[in-house]
Amino acid sequence: MMRPQLLGLLGIALAIPLAQFADGSETPVATTAAADEVSFKKKVVPILKRRCAVCHITGNEPGNMALTPNGAYDSLVNQDSVQSDLLRVKPGAANESYIVHKLKGSQAQAGGLGDRMPYMAPPLSSTQLQLITTWINQGAQNN
Ligand code: HEC
Numbered sequence: 001m002m003r004p005q006l007l008g009l010l011g012i013a014l015a016i017p018l019a020q021f022a023d024g025s026e027t028p029v030a031t032t033a034a035a036d037e038v039s040f041k042k043k044v045v046p047i048l049k050r051r052c053a054v055c056h057i058t059g060n061e062p063g064n065m066a067l068t069p070n071g072a073y074d075s076l077v078n079q080d081s082v083q084s085d086l087l088r089v090k091p092g093a094a095n096e097s098y099i100v101h102k103l104k105g106s107q108a109q110a111g112g113l114g115d116r117m118p119y120m121a122p123p124l125s126s127t128q129l130q131l132i133t134t135w136i137n138q139g140a141q142n143n
Helices: 004-022 029-036 040-051 072-076 098-104 126-137
Strands: none
Touching: 040 072, 040 126, 098 126
């Protein structure tokens, strides 16, 4: 029979590693696949809403796209760019997606024109750009 004091110590020893997982920073290998899948609605839409939808509102503005939460997916995925021969978002191929060139400032090399996006504003962070390219390379799902 284990003494109650020993059971208490065991409880503390188990609680410490569990607490580390709870905040998500020390996640074990087993959860990596799920954590790496970029959700369009949770990760990409908030960036577009904050940085793009101030100008790309109804689809009638220059660029002809609505990048609002409700309009963005249909305006981007498998849609022809008005400035280049590329698709705005080609599922599985970020390098051939015009939006990525517009965000990096390589639109001219990609056969397009105009300025880097967001227009007249600081570029997206490398983390934000990475989220968008990963989402495209994972198939640009409406997830
Ligand atoms: C201040 C207004 C403004 C903001 C903010 C803005 N854009 Fe634009 N966007 C424009 C204008 C104006 C054009 C057309 C002229 C140009 O391309 O330089 C354009 C064109 C585009 C095009 C070309 C569309 C096509 O079919 O070829 C893309 C793609 C684009 N924007 C994406 C974005 C994204 C993504 C964001 C947010 C990260 C963004 N824009 C933020 C004003 C804006």
